[in-house]
Amino acid sequence: MRAAVVNTPESTPVCADFPDPEPRPGQAPLRLVGAGLHHVVRGLATGRHYGSGQAYPLVPGVDAVARTSDGRLVYTGLARSPWGTMAERLVTPFEVEVPAGADPLAVAAGMNPAVAGWIPLVAHRKEVGELGSVLVLGATGMSGSLAVRAALALGARQVVAAGRDREALERLRGLGAVTVPLTTPDTTTPLAAAVAEARPTLVLDFVWGPVAEAAFAALGGKPRPDDDSTISYVQIGSLAGTEAALPAALLRSRRIRISGSGAGSVSKAEMIAAFPDIIARFADGTFDAPYTAYPLSRVGEAWAHQGHTRAVIVPD
Numbered sequence: 001m002r003a004a005v006v007n008t009p010e011s012t013p014v015c016a017d018f019p020d021p022e023p024r025p026g027q028a029p030l031r032l033v034g035a036g037l038h039h040v041v042r043g044l045a046t047g048r049h050y051g052s053g054q055a056y057p058l059v060p061g062v063d064a065v066a067r068t069s070d071g072r073l074v075y076t077g078l079a080r081s082p083w084g085t086m087a088e089r090l091v092t093p094f095e096v097e098v099p100a101g102a103d104p105l106a107v108a109a110g111m112n113p114a115v116a117g118w119i120p121l122v123a124h125r126k127e128v129g130e131l132g133s134v135l136v137l138g139a140t141g142m143s144g145s146l147a148v149r150a151a152l153a154l155g156a157r158q159v160v161a162a163g164r165d166r167e168a169l170e171r172l173r174g175l176g177a178v179t180v181p182l183t184t185p186d187t188t189t190p191l192a193a194a195v196a197e198a199r200p201t202l203v204l205d206f207v208w209g210p211v212a213e214a215a216f217a218a219l220g221g222k223p224r225p226d227d228d229s230t231i232s233y234v235q236i237g238s239l240a241g242t243e244a245a246l247p248a249a250l251l252r253s254r255r256i257r258i259s260g261s262g263a264g265s266v267s268k269a270e271m272i273a274a275f276p277d278i279i280a281r282f283a284d285g286t287f288d289a290p291y292t293a294y295p296l297s298r299v300g301e302a303w304a305h306q307g308h309t310r311a312v313i314v315p316d
Contacts, residue, residue: 110289117147209241
């Protein structure tokens with residue numbers, strides 16, 4: 001079959017012949033409709049992600065929309081290494097129906113980033129009974145903007161969206177979020193003011209690095225006398241840096257719990273169980289994911305794609 005193939009950690013994928021995936025009993029192979037080129041896809045393929053198997057050659061891709069042998073559109077993924085989802089044929093352990101009204105390529109582009117914020121939001125609401133006030137760091141990236149939309153849809157009392165892209169912040173403001181630009185040399189002051197006003201009980205951090213350090217400083221401000229709430233700080237992505245200094249005083253002065261959410265800390269079963277609810281948000285218009293489609297034969301161009309849209313690999 002034709003597939004995107006990564007031959008070494010440093011090489012750009014090429015379109016080439018690759019062995020068909022190993023069959024699963026009683027399951028016909030799926031045919032690719034679209035596979036999103038997410039940050040995690042690049043990280044796994046280049047060996048920089050903690051989940052990388054470091055075995056080459058490989059087919060990149062963690063998820064996709066595909067067509068079954070009887071013509072149904074399904075969302076799928078988690079193919080067995082070295083097979084990924086950027087190939088003409090897929091064999092995967094699960095299938096979730098793509099409902100009518102959902103753009104299949106928007107689903108391919110947006111499901112992976114949408115899951116990143118949805119899982120901790122739903123878990124927090126289940127634990128405490130309500131979302132309360134939510135702070136999203138890195139809110140102008142695709143994952144962060146979908147997390148803002150998810151928090152609003154799931155009933156958050158207030159959502160504070162902090163990010164670098166002012167145009168994207170304006171769009172989020174139009175949805176009802178309070179916005180904080182992170183483009184000034186000192187991001188601590190505007191963030192501290194927003195945190196003091198909103199008093200978030202859940203923080204979703206998609207960027208880490210110095211932005212996390214600014215958030216720690218903001219959260220470490222003296223709490224109001226009537227504020228005895230626990231802050232749940234969830235680390236999800238590290239686009240701004242892989243390290244952040246955590247002040248000891250913050251841990252002692254506030255009720256704060258810092259955890260991570262990702263492959264390994266969230267089980268595959270938990271993720272798969274959440275997929276139908278998330279896909280439904282693409283069908284009803286709550287979620288959207290702008291994308292640029294590239295045929296398999298142009299996977300090298302897709303690998304270099306930048307901008308506000310997500311590259312999606314489609315069959316030639």
